[in-house]
Amino acid sequence: MTLELKNVGRTFDGQTAVRNVSLSAGEGEIIGLLGTSGCGKSTLLRAISGLDGDYDGEIRLNGELVDGVQESAGFIFQEPRLFPWLTVLENVTFGLSGKTGDKEAKGREILRKVGLGDSENLYPKELSGGMAQRVAIARALVTSPEVLLLDEPFSALDAFTKMQLQDLLLDIWKEAGTTMVLVTHDIDEALYLCDRIVILRGRPGEIVSEINVGEPRPRPRGSTRLAELKTDILESLDLSRSR
Amino acid sequence: MVKQAISIPGTSRQTKGKANAKTAGAQKVLLGGILPLALIIVWEALSRAGVFPSYQLPAPSVILSAITGMAQDGSLWSHAGITVYRVFAGFLIGALVAVVLGSVVGFYKKAEHVLDPTIQAFRSIPSLAWVPLFILWMGIGEPSKVTMIAVGVFFPVYLNTVSGIAGVDRKLIEVGRMYGLNAYQLVTRVILPAALPSFLTGLRSGLGLGWMFVVAAELMGASQGLGYLLVVGQNTLSPETIIASIILFAVIGKLSDWILKIIEERALHYQDRAVNS
Numbered sequence: 001m002t003l004e005l006k007n008v009g010r011t012f013d014g015q016t017a018v019r020n021v022s023l024s025a026g027e028g029e030i031i032g033l034l035g036t037s038g039c040g041k042s043t044l045l046r047a048i049s050g051l052d053g054d055y056d057g058e059i060r061l062n063g064e065l066v067d068g069v070q071e072s073a074g075f076i077f078q079e080p081r082l083f084p085w086l087t088v089l090e091n092v093t094f095g096l097s098g099k100t101g102d103k104e105a106k107g108r109e110i111l112r113k114v115g116l117g118d119s120e121n122l123y124p125k126e127l128s129g130g131m132a133q134r135v136a137i138a139r140a141l142v143t144s145p146e147v148l149l150l151d152e153p154f155s156a157l158d159a160f161t162k163m164q165l166q167d168l169l170l171d172i173w174k175e176a177g178t179t180m181v182l183v184t185h186d187i188d189e190a191l192y193l194c195d196r197i198v199i200l201r202g203r204p205g206e207i208v209s210e211i212n213v214g215e216p217r218p219r220p221r222g223s224t225r226l227a228e229l230k231t232d233i234l235e236s237l238d239l240s241r242s243r
Numbered sequence: 244m245v246k247q248a249i250s251i252p253g254t255s256r257q258t259k260g261k262a263n264a265k266t267a268g269a270q271k272v273l274l275g276g277i278l279p280l281a282l283i284i285v286w287e288a289l290s291r292a293g294v295f296p297s298y299q300l301p302a303p304s305v306i307l308s309a310i311t312g313m314a315q316d317g318s319l320w321s322h323a324g325i326t327v328y329r330v331f332a333g334f335l336i337g338a339l340v341a342v343v344l345g346s347v348v349g350f351y352k353k354a355e356h357v358l359d360p361t362i363q364a365f366r367s368i369p370s371l372a373w374v375p376l377f378i379l380w381m382g383i384g385e386p387s388k389v390t391m392i393a394v395g396v397f398f399p400v401y402l403n404t405v406s407g408i409a410g411v412d413r414k415l416i417e418v419g420r421m422y423g424l425n426a427y428q429l430v431t432r433v434i435l436p437a438a439l440p441s442f443l444t445g446l447r448s449g450l451g452l453g454w455m456f457v458v459a460a461e462l463m464g465a466s467q468g469l470g471y472l473l474v475v476g477q478n479t480l481s482p483e484t485i486i487a488s489i490i491l492f493a494v495i496g497k498l499s500d501w502i503l504k505i506i507e508e509r510a511l512h513y514q515d516r517a518v519n520s
Contacts (some may be wrong), residue, residue, distance in 0.1 A: 075421045085436045085513045095422030123513030
C-alpha cells in the first residue's frame, strides 16, 4: 500500500491548522509525523483516514483519492476507545462482517498475537491501560488493513508498557508488512520505530525537515546513532524559538 | 459500609467477592431493619397503652389485621390489581411515546428545533393541573387516569432519552465510522447501547412519577384502587384503611422499582462502578 500527500492543508473556520504538506510512503514503510502539540499532525492523520473529508490538496492511497473512510485503512487512537458494553473479543470483532464463528476465530487469533489470548471474555472495565490498548491494536489489525494510522497510540502508557507495545507493533509489521503512519511527540519512539521521520513545526504547521533513520531493526534503544539523530531533530524543532 | 459494597473486578477474586457481598448484604438488611422494627414496637406499645387515640392512629396490629382482612375477602387484590394495571398501562404508553419522541429529537437537530421548545413548554405545566381537563374530556373512567399517568411518566423518560443520545461519546462514534458503519448501524451498534444507561435512569424515575400520579388520579374520582381506599378511609373515619393503603403503595412501588433495578443491573453489568447503588 502506498500513500501520497500533495500540498495537503486543513483550515478550520478560517484558521489554518496545517498547510503545504507533501509526503509519500512506500509499501511497508513506517513514517513518523513528529512535532510539538498544535502543529496539525493529528489533523493530517484524520484527513488520511477519511474521517475528515474537508482537507485541501490531494491524498491518495494506492493511487486512489481519499474521499471517505477507506476499508484498507486501520486507525489506532490515542485512547483505546473500547465499547464498554462489549467483551474484549466482541470489541475486537466489532469491525468484521460475516459469520459469527469466522469472526470469533479471527478475533481469537489476533488476540493471541497481542498477548491477550485468555482475556477474551473480560469487559473493558477489567483491563489495565496497557491491556486496553492491546485490544485496540487487535481491533485495528483484525481487518488486515494495508495501512495503519496511529495517533500517539502509546502516549498515555507508562514507559515499560510503551516499550512492550512498540516491540509488539514491530512484530506485527515484520509479519504483515503493513504501511504505517505514526503521529507522535515522542522523539525516542519515532527513532525506534520509523524509517523516515517528517518533522512539522509552527502554527499553521508546515514540514521543516525529513530525517531518514535507515538503521536496521531491532534498534538498540540507547545507541549513539539514534542519539545523534535526536540532536538533529531537536535542532530542527527549534524549541527555543517556536511559540 | 461503602467499603463493603465495592465490587471487586477480576475473575480470581470474583467468588470470594460474591460471598462477601452476600454476608454484607444480610448485614445491611439487618442494620436497616433495626430502626423500623423498634418504631413499630414502640408504636404498638403506646397504642395499647392508649397514648394514641385509635380513631386517629390505630396500632400496627390493627392495620395488619385490616390488610389481612382485605386479603381474605379479596378486595385487596382487586384494589391493588386495578392500581397496578393503571400504572403499568400509563407507564407503557408514556414511556413508548417518550422513546419515540426522545429518539427523534436526540437524533435530528431539526426535530429538536421544532419539537423540543413545545415539549419543554408543556413540561413547565404542573402535570396534576391536567387532571380536571382529562376528566372533562375522557370522563372518570380508565382512559383519563391512564393518560394522567402516561403524562407523568413521559417527561423523565423523554428527557433522559434525549440527553442519553445527545451525550454519546463522539470518540466512540468515530470508531464506528472508521469501520465503515452506515447511519443505521451507527444507531443500533453504537448510539443506542451507549445511551442505554441514561434511558434506564429515565425509566426508573418515570415509574416513580407514575406511582405518584396514580394516587392523584384515583383520589380525584375512582370506585376502585388503592387511591380510592384512601378516600374511603377518610370518609369512613377509618385510619387503618388509609395507613394500610399507604403501606400497600409503598410495598408495590418498591417492588416495581426493584424489578426495574434488577433489569438495569443486568443490562449495565459492564459498567465500571465503584459502589453498587
